[in-house]
Amino acid sequence: MTLEMRNVSASVNGRSLVRxxxxxxxxxxxxxxxxxxxxxxxxxxxxxCGLMPLQQGSVSLGGESISLLSSGELAKRRALLPQxxxxxxxxxxxxxxxxxxxxxxxxxxxxxxxxxxxAALEHVGLSDFAARDVMTLSGGERQRVHLARVLAQLxxxxxxxxxxxxxxxEPLSAQDMARQRLVLQIAGAHAKRGGGVxxxxxxxxxxxxxxxxxxxxxxxxxQAQGTPQEIMTSELLNNVFGIPDGCIHHHDSSGRPYVxxxxxxxxxxxxxxxxxxxxx
Numbered sequence: 001m002t003l004e005m006r007n008v009s010a011s012v013n014g015r016s017l018v019r020x021x022x023x024x025x026x027x028x029x030x031x032x033x034x035x036x037x038x039x040x041x042x043x044x045x046x047x048x049c050g051l052m053p054l055q056q057g058s059v060s061l062g063g064e065s066i067s068l069l070s071s072g073e074l075a076k077r078r079a080l081l082p083q084x085x086x087x088x089x090x091x092x093x094x095x096x097x098x099x100x101x102x103x104x105x106x107x108x109x110x111x112x113x114x115x116x117x118x119a120a121l122e123h124v125g126l127s128d129f130a131a132r133d134v135m136t137l138s139g140g141e142r143q144r145v146h147l148a149r150v151l152a153q154l155x156x157x158x159x160x161x162x163x164x165x166x167x168x169x170e171p172l173s174a175q176d177m178a179r180q181r182l183v184l185q186i187a188g189a190h191a192k193r194g195g196g197v198x199x200x201x202x203x204x205x206x207x208x209x210x211x212x213x214x215x216x217x218x219x220x221x222x223q224a225q226g227t228p229q230e231i232m233t234s235e236l237l238n239n240v241f242g243i244p245d246g247c248i249h250h251h252d253s254s255g256r257p258y259v260x261x262x263x264x265x266x267x268x269x270x271x272x273x274x275x276x277x278x279x280x
Contacts, residue, residue, distance in 0.1 A: 008057035032207035035217035076157035079150035100149035105156030120148035163195030232257035
């Protein structure tokens with residue numbers, strides 16, 4: 001199954017948010033979207049899962065237009081974790097995760113849905129929090145409960161179909177480093193099972209470490225896409241993010257690039273071989 005976006009544009013109140021996007025995501029692939037604030041990354045995810053109307057273009061899942069799919073079919077094929085999940089009602093963590101299975105798993109016995117919800121909480125490291133009121137949890141814990149919710153949504157459907165597409169918008173924003181690693185391991189495991197993963201990240205190093213392909217957005221358009229090695233170049237990062245030359249290095253084992261902006265530390269000092277941004 002493939003998620004396809006062709007010639008997609010969208011606007012709100014006459015303001016263009018994204019323009020003429022072409023993007024595909026294959027089963028088993030992890031694609032990271034990077035770009036400055038306001039580049040259109042979150043809009044792209046909403047369009048990809050059918051939560052925003054298109055001004056032009058088309059979005060399809062497995063060759064079928066998402067506009068022709070029922071809410072039940074969409075729930076089985078893709079799940080979105082947005083940046084913010086505002087809540088006012090009081091639910092336990094398990095109750096909230098179970099909500100993710102309500103549509104995609106409506107044909108499943110309650111026991112199977114409950115087992116999927118419990119397993120999803122365990123995956124995100126919160127199995128001991130199942131009976132806790134979500135509003136008593138930290139921001140990072142609540143974010144992982146919502147991640148468990150979308151994992152359970154796809155899991156109950158995966159018993160009949162491929163695991164589906166997981167769309168994650170800034171899933172690391174409230175996590176410490178260990179949990180950031182956990183979230184990306186979960187995303188990678190989903191892809192290895194045959195699902196597709198499309199995630200928005202602001203941390204370029206995590207994007208380079210986890211993605212098969214990186215998509216760079218700027219001013220509502222895709223500026224470039226390719227492997228981390230192809231994307232993480234001094235020229236592109238300088239043009240899009242204003243990152244100075246000499247800050248890109250490569251991991252000894254994986255060969256993947258990473259960014260170390262030591263120019264911040266060296267501000268105001270004379271530039272020389274010992275104080276340059278390039279690691280010697």
